[in-house]
Amino acid sequence: xxxxxxxxxxxxxxxxxxxxxxxxxxxxxxxxxxxxxxxxxxxxxxxxxxxxxxxxxxxxxxxxxxxxxxxxxxxxxxxxxxxxxxxxxxxxxxxxxxxxxxxxxxxxxxxxxxxxxxxxxxxxxxxxxxxxxxxxxxxxxxxxxxxxxxxxxxxxxxxxxxxxxxxxxxxxxxxxxxxxxxxxxxxxxxxxxxxxxxxxxxxxxxxxxxxxxxxxxxxxxxxxxxxxxxxxxxxxxxxxxxxxxxxxxxxxxxxxxxxxxxxxxxxxxxxxxxxxxxx
Amino acid sequence: xxxxxxxxxxxxxxxxxxxxxxxxxxxxxxxxxxxxxxxxxxxxxxxxxxxxxxxxxxxxxxxxxxxxxxxxxxxxxxxxxxxxxxxxxxxxxxxxxxxxxxxxxxxxxxxxxxxxxxxxxxxxxxxxxxxxxxxxxxxxxxxxxxxxxxxxxxxxxxxxxxxxxxxxxxxxxxxxxxxxxxxxxxxxxxxxxxxxxxxxxxxxxxxxxxxxxxxxxxxxxxxxxxxxxxxxxxxxxxxxxxxxxxxxxxxxxxxxxxxxxxxxxxxxxxxxxxx
Numbered sequence: 001x002x003x004x005x006x007x008x009x010x011x012x013x014x015x016x017x018x019x020x021x022x023x024x025x026x027x028x029x030x031x032x033x034x035x036x037x038x039x040x041x042x043x044x045x046x047x048x049x050x051x052x053x054x055x056x057x058x059x060x061x062x063x064x065x066x067x068x069x070x071x072x073x074x075x076x077x078x079x080x081x082x083x084x085x086x087x088x089x090x091x092x093x094x095x096x097x098x099x100x101x102x103x104x105x106x107x108x109x110x111x112x113x114x115x116x117x118x119x120x121x122x123x124x125x126x127x128x129x130x131x132x133x134x135x136x137x138x139x140x141x142x143x144x145x146x147x148x149x150x151x152x153x154x155x156x157x158x159x160x161x162x163x164x165x166x167x168x169x170x171x172x173x174x175x176x177x178x179x180x181x182x183x184x185x186x187x188x189x190x191x192x193x194x195x196x197x198x199x200x201x202x203x204x205x206x207x208x209x210x211x212x213x214x215x216x217x218x219x220x221x222x223x224x225x226x227x228x229x230x231x232x233x234x235x236x237x238x239x240x241x242x243x244x245x246x247x248x249x250x251x252x253x254x255x256x257x258x259x260x261x262x263x264x265x266x267x268x269x270x271x272x273x274x275x276x277x278x279x
Numbered sequence: 280x281x282x283x284x285x286x287x288x289x290x291x292x293x294x295x296x297x298x299x300x301x302x303x304x305x306x307x308x309x310x311x312x313x314x315x316x317x318x319x320x321x322x323x324x325x326x327x328x329x330x331x332x333x334x335x336x337x338x339x340x341x342x343x344x345x346x347x348x349x350x351x352x353x354x355x356x357x358x359x360x361x362x363x364x365x366x367x368x369x370x371x372x373x374x375x376x377x378x379x380x381x382x383x384x385x386x387x388x389x390x391x392x393x394x395x396x397x398x399x400x401x402x403x404x405x406x407x408x409x410x411x412x413x414x415x416x417x418x419x420x421x422x423x424x425x426x427x428x429x430x431x432x433x434x435x436x437x438x439x440x441x442x443x444x445x446x447x448x449x450x451x452x453x454x455x456x457x458x459x460x461x462x463x464x465x466x467x468x469x470x471x472x473x474x475x476x477x478x479x480x481x482x483x484x485x486x487x488x489x490x491x492x493x494x495x496x497x498x499x500x501x502x503x504x505x506x507x508x509x510x511x512x513x514x515x516x517x518x519x520x521x522x523x524x525x526x527x528x529x530x531x532x533x534x535x536x537x538x539x540x541x542x543x544x545x546x547x548x549x550x551x552x553x554x
């Protein structure tokens with residue numbers, strides 16, 4: 001499908017586009033990179049000119065026990081939400097990519113992607129109403145339920161792209177050779193899909209880790225890290241602490257994403273090759 | 280069978296709460312008790328109060344501009360990756376998606392830092408001697424909301440447009456060139472119409488969630504940039520009128536849905552006419 005020669009436009013236009021692409025990357029990255037830059041700046045004001053190098057904001061962050069509690073909460077929710085959404089997504093993605101078309105396939109796919117089209121604030125308040133109606137106190141569990149919901153579409157998309165192009169005759173061969181369904185899954189399907197599972201675990205963890213809106217409504221007193229940061233943003237003198245924390249989070253999530261994409265691409269030939277999450 | 284666990288989960292975690300939200304929108308708050316009498320009073324409130332209408336129209340206007348700006352800025356870059364980049368496609372796509380996965384809250388915060396009264400732009404311009412006092416029009420207005428959202432939703436525009444451009448059969452472009460179309464006419468008559476599904480997909484993926492955005496108007500919008508989500512949040516917070524909040528959420532979602540569907544139909548019709 002892809003012909004190697006340039007099929008569109010002139011060379012002149014090509015140079016203009018390259019310049020535009022680089023400018024666009026600058027627009028995407030410069031705002032984000034200001035956070036790490038100012039996090040080493042020796043001033044409470046986030047302003048130019050830079051006042052000199054310091055690591056005191058990182059030291060302050062390391063001493064902030066309230067922040068540690070929030071971080072711990074976020075890690076717990078993120079781990080649980082990524083595990084659960086990946087397990088649910090794995091089963092659903094398998095069903096959605098089977099050779100024999102699943103009855104109601106469109107409905108299943110639409111229903112699992114629906115949460116992408118509902119504003120997060122609406123998901124937050126709807127779950128808040130449900131949980132208070134049932135009469136359960138708000139906690140990390142309620143946040144976790146909301147996070148599994150918003151993580152599920154990502155898990156399914158990532159895992160479906162892994163299952164597509166999966167040779168189902170391998171499973172048939174395994175069954176013909178006398179393995180039961182469970183052992184076939186464990187010894188044939190699982191190793192092949194493993195990169196997809198790892199990518200899904202990493203990406204859903206990031207979705208949960210970064211979520212503010214749903215946790216804002218559902219966390220009760222179990223503050224998660226984004227809710228904690230949002231609270232801090234109201235106090236100007238606390239901003240540098242948020243900068244250090246923000247810089248650390250940005251770098252950690254960029255590394256996780258790059259890792260997830262790299263793992264997902266390992267050995268992913270054929271249909272899954274040029275695909276990127278969300279596409 | 281295998282999809283059953285996910286479906287059961289979605290019934291309890293998505294269908295049930297959305298159903299309850301709908302029911303709540305027909306109730307009334309009576310002090311600290313919910314009156315279980317079904318009534319349309321909340322909707323009457325939503326549709327007659329002028330302040331609510333202003334806020335809703337402003338949200339739709341801001342999101343429309345955001346959609347237009349984001350798609351317009353993203354199209355050339357998606358085109359670039361699909362047609363110009365040969366070997367490093369994956370690297371480019373990764374570079375373009377990484378910011379999308381990093382904390383949304385922190386990206387909004389970054390814009391607050393940039394546009395603020397003592398922020399990066401103002402302090403930068405002052406220390407360069409270009410201005411003598413801070414520009415006040417940068418932060419706390421609808422433009423700041425548009426800029427921040429256009430930055431935050433970039434990946435939602437780039438990826439769908441890239442996918443639709445990548446799918447275009449290159450021999451169609453060669454055929455158009457052989458038949459005498461110049462690069463510009465060929466783009467208008469072949470490339471652009473064939474990438475329309477990506478453009479529409481991107482538009483909906485941006486327009487729908489941005490109308491309901493809470494973080495950006497709260498942090499960079501100021502009083503002129505308040506949007507419908509702020510009004511909904513207040514009903515579940517300070518004002519404590521959940522039924523009104525539910526009615527506001529349901530009616531704005533319905534209105535946004537109708538606008539999105541109408542937009543897609545209109546776009547399809549106009550393209551059918553060009554062809």
